[in-house]
Amino acid sequence: MGNLFSFYSRGFPEDLDQVFIEHTEGSFITYRDLLDQSEKYANGFKALGLQAGDRVSIQVSKSPEAVFIYLACLRSKLIFHPLNTAYKEKELSFFLNDAKPSVFICEQDVSDKIASLDVDQLPSNIYTLLPNQKGTIHDIKVSGNHEVQDCPEDQIAALLYSSGTTGKPKGIMLTHGNIGSNAHALKEAWQFKSDDCLLHALPIYHVHGLFVALGCALLSGSKVLWLDAFNPDEVIDALPNCTVMMGVPTYYTRLLSNEKLQKEVVKNIRIFISGSAPLLEETFDEFYLRTGHEIIERYGMTETNIISSNPVNGERKSGTVGACLPGQILRIVDDGQNILGPNDVGNIQVKGPNVFNGYWNLPDKTKEDFSIDGFFNTGDKGFIDAEGYLSIVGRAKDMIISGGLNVYPKEVESVINEIEGVIESAVIGLPHDDLGEKVVAVIVRKKESKITEGELISSLKSEIAGFKVPKNIILIEELPRNAMGKVQKNILRDIYAKIDL
Ligand code: MCA
Numbered sequence: 327m328g329n330l331f332s333f334y335s336r337g338f339p340e341d342l343d344q345v346f347i348e349h350t351e352g353s354f355i356t357y358r359d360l361l362d363q364s365e366k367y368a369n370g371f372k373a374l375g376l377q378a379g380d381r382v383s384i385q386v387s388k389s390p391e392a393v394f395i396y397l398a399c400l401r402s403k404l405i406f407h408p409l410n411t412a413y414k415e416k417e418l419s420f421f422l423n424d425a426k427p428s429v430f431i432c433e434q435d436v437s438d439k440i441a442s443l444d445v446d447q448l449p450s451n452i453y454t455l456l457p458n459q460k461g462t463i464h465d466i467k468v469s470g471n472h473e474v475q476d477c478p479e480d481q482i483a484a485l486l487y488s489s490g491t492t493g494k495p496k497g498i499m500l501t502h503g504n505i506g507s508n509a510h511a512l513k514e515a516w517q518f519k520s521d522d523c524l525l526h527a528l529p530i531y532h533v534h535g536l537f538v539a540l541g542c543a544l545l546s547g548s549k550v551l552w553l554d555a556f557n558p559d560e561v562i563d564a565l566p567n568c569t570v571m572m573g574v575p576t577y578y579t580r581l582l583s584n585e586k587l588q589k590e591v592v593k594n595i596r597i598f599i600s601g602s603a604p605l606l607e608e609t610f611d612e613f614y615l616r617t618g619h620e621i622i623e624r625y626g627m628t629e630t631n632i633i634s635s636n637p638v639n640g641e642r643k644s645g646t647v648g649a650c651l652p653g654q655i656l657r658i659v660d661d662g663q664n665i666l667g668p669n670d671v672g673n674i675q676v677k678g679p680n681v682f683n684g685y686w687n688l689p690d691k692t693k694e695d696f697s698i699d700g701f702f703n704t705g706d707k708g709f710i711d712a713e714g715y716l717s718i719v720g721r722a723k724d725m726i727i728s729g730g731l732n733v734y735p736k737e738v739e740s741v742i743n744e745i746e747g748v749i750e751s752a753v754i755g756l757p758h759d760d761l762g763e764k765v766v767a768v769i770v771r772k773k774e775s776k777i778t779e780g781e782l783i784s785s786l787k788s789e790i791a792g793f794k795v796p797k798n799i800i801l802i803e804e805l806p807r808n809a810m811g812k813v814q815k816n817i818l819r820d821i822y823a824k825i826d827l
Contacts, residue, residue, distance in 0.1 A: 329477050330502035331400035335361070337513075337545035339520055346543070347390050347552045348523075350564060355390050357547070360397065363467075367398030370466030374429070374451055378403035378475065381427035381485060385409035385418065385436060386455045388530055388554050393540065395431065395463070396530075400483055400502070403475045407485040407497075408531035410731075412791035417495075419444040424497060424686065425485055431455055431463050479503025479679075485686055486533065486628050489734035491723050497686025498628050500537075507679035508631035509541025511651040516570070516597060516622070517638050518546035525568040527553040527561055527577065533628050534602050534730070539572050558584045562591055569596040574730030575605045575762055578621060582612055592617045597638060601626060602730035603762045604718065610644035623647050625716065629695075630702060631680040634716050646715040654678030655701075658710055663697060668712045671719055675701035724815070726755030726763050731793045733765050735815075738796070741789050742767055745782060747775030752805050752813045753796065756823050766827065767796040768818050770805060798827040 327333045342358035371382070382404050386392055392408070399406040407425050409418070411433070422430065422445045430449040432440075437454050453463035483502045487495040512518075524543050528535030543550045551564050556573070558580045565571065578600060581587045592598075598613070599622045614620050624635035625647030633656060636648035650656035657665055658672040666672045681702045684692035695703050705723040710716050726733040735753035742751040751769045758764035771777060779799040786795045800822065806814045 327479055327503060327506045329400060329403070329474050329481075330483055330506045331364070331397055332474050333502075333506045333510075334397070334400075334541075334544040337547050339547040344547070345549050347393075347550050349552055350560065360394065363391075363394035364397035364401060365472045366467035366469060367395055367463075368401040368472045369468035369470055370463075371398060371402050371404060371429070372472070373468055374466060376402065376404055376428050378477075379405060379482065380429075381405045381407050381425045382429045382431070383407040383409060383422065383425055383427035383449070384431040384455075385411055385413065385531075386431060386433055387411055389455060390552065391455055391463075392530060396484075396536065401472060401474045403477050403481055405482050405485050405499075408536065409487075410529070410531050410791060412793055414788065414790055415439070415443055416789055417791060420495060421487060422449065424487075424495070429453070434459050437461065477502060479506075480683060482683060484537075486531075488628050488732060489737045491725070491734060491736055493734065493736035493740045495737075496688055496691060499683040499686055500533075500628075500631070501683050504631060504680055504682060505537045505541065507653060508651075509537060509545050511653055511680070512538060512632055512635070513542045513545045515635050515638070515651060516542060516599065518542045518548060518570070520547045522546060522548040522570055522596070523568045524548060524550045525553070525561065525564055525571040526550045527556040528572065528574075529555075532602075533626065533631055534572070534574070538601075538626070538632060542570075556580070559586070562586045565591050566594055569594055570599070571595060571597075572599045572601070574602045575600055575609060576603075576729045576760060578605070578609050578613055579760060582609065582616060587616060589616075589618055592619060595619065597622055599624060599635075601632070603727040605644075606762075607644045620644070625718065627704060629682045630676055630678075630704065633676050633680070633704075636715075641713075643715050646711070646717045648716065649714040650676075650716070651678075651680075654680060656710065656716065657701065658708065659697075659701075666709075669709050671707060671709045673722065674704045674706045674708045674716070674718070676704060677701045726753075726765055728755070728758070728763050728765055728793055729761040733794045735765075738765065738767065738786075738790065738794055741786060742769060742782070745777070745785050747772050747777040748782075750805060752815055752818055754815050754819050754822070756798075756819065756827075758797070764797040765794060766798045766800065766822060768800045768802055768805065768822070770803065771801060800827070 345354045347355040429451040484500045530536045601624045620642045622636045626632035636642040655677045707720040708718040738753045749770045755763035806817045
């Protein structure tokens with residue numbers, strides 16, 4: 327496959343003036359623009375003296391410009407490191423300290439306060455994104471031919487962080503081969519063709535919006551209808567012009583809450599795809615009743631890209647995430663690494679060209695997460711039925727998925743426990759109609775402390791990204807513990823799931 331940029335570009339339409347990105351108000355970006363702009367940025371990075379393997383961190387609102395920069399990084403074998411704009415100063419400082427990028431592209435407000443970040447050494451090149459801003463990345467663009475650099479498949483293409491159960495985020499290294507092989511498998515599985523039009527409302531700082539959605543479009547030379555964020559009214563207005571939509575389950579429940587979602591609106595849609603969080607069977611059923619479409623549920627994670635999917639042709643079994651994609655090996659093992667048979671619940675492991683290269687600067691942690699024979703331990707529990715469909719039944723990791731975003735309780739607890747007046751806390755996930763799961767914190771205050779729920783929330787909002795901030799805070803006298811002294815989160819979940827918080 328070689329360089330992922332070259333691999334993508336082999337799927338581009340012959341007529342490069344065909345549209346790649348179309349905005350709802352009618353403006354568009356062609357495949358030629360994509361080539362030209364990414365080439366100019368690649369030349370710019372070269373002029374800055376960047377070398378293969380250098381990191382380019384980017385924390386900006388969703389913008390096609392970020393796609394040009396992603397492709398420029400691929401062309402030049404630089405490592406693209408996208409960041410959620412929700413991250414607060416402390417979180418951002420951690421990422422910059424850990425990834426040590428040569429270039430950081432951010433919004434004007436972040437650029438203005440960059441000196442106040444707790445970073446050992448600020449990146450030598452800091453830019454804003456928009457053309458009319460001070461110190462904009464547009465200024466680095468240089469016209470002229472740029473040779474796409476050839477590279478092995480295990481060349482790192484992107485660094486994406488996941489918080490992890492220790493509370494400290496880990497950088498997940500994804501290679502050109504990981505991303506390319508997975509996009510190819512998905513393009514085939516979901517039968518993307520050049521006349522498809524993908525409704526794209528996902529953020530592009532995660533695997534889902536960036537590698538899965540854009541990867542399928544690029545490899546098939548098709549069009550993307552670009553929405554800056556998910557807004558049900560805008561999505562429903564755009565659906566008649568599209569053939570495919572991808573989203574997290576929250577997108578589908580929000581669409582169902584909108585009366586305008588009717589069969590007529592989806593008449594041109596070929597497939598709806600859902601991932602990043604469990605799709606409730608009732609959502610699947612209700613969506614089918616309303617639209618006549620069975621949502622294709624698939625399963626993946628940042629470390630592995632997408633592992634399995636329900637089929638385009640053939641039975642889509644609700645409550646399952648479908649069969650393993652071609653080229654990968656999926657297995658269920660018990661705690662002793664013995665391979666289990668059909669319908670036996672155990673640990674889900676996967677091996678294949680899609681599986682990441684390791685955690686950034688954490689070789690021991692990487693080793694821990696792989697079996698001796700090279701399978702990645704997903705940390706999820708499930709079973710495979712006799713027809714090969716995988717069902718996820720639980721997580722071995724203490725993790726909450728809220729609106730398709732992973733939240734690690736340990737990370738939130740560490741921040742809560744630092745707040746003046748707090749003795750300890752337990753963060754749990756509780757069912758939520760809109761987000762699937764919501765973050766809830768059960769907190770024990772010091773006897774003399776009068777800190778309120780509202781004060782705790784506002785303190786947390788200044789420290790961590792909004793999606794990690796608990797939707798509810800429960801103050802109690804003591805956390806339930808077992809004989810070993812371990813907090814019994816299952817008891818907390820049982821109690822508070824029954825109460826209307
Ligand atoms: C925003 N907020 C949230 C979330 N998002 N709270 C909990 N969970 C969330 N996911 C909070 C904000 O902090 C803010 O709080 C308030 O909600 C409104 O913010 P806004 O940005 O307007 O929210 P929204 O537009 O309603 O966004 C919800 C969303 C969005 C549409 C569900 O989070 C989203 O697009 N999620 C998709 C994420 C995704 O792409 N995941 C894929 C990663 P306040 O009002 O208090 O300030 S996983 C992946 O890539 C793997 C490989 C895979 O398999 O796909």
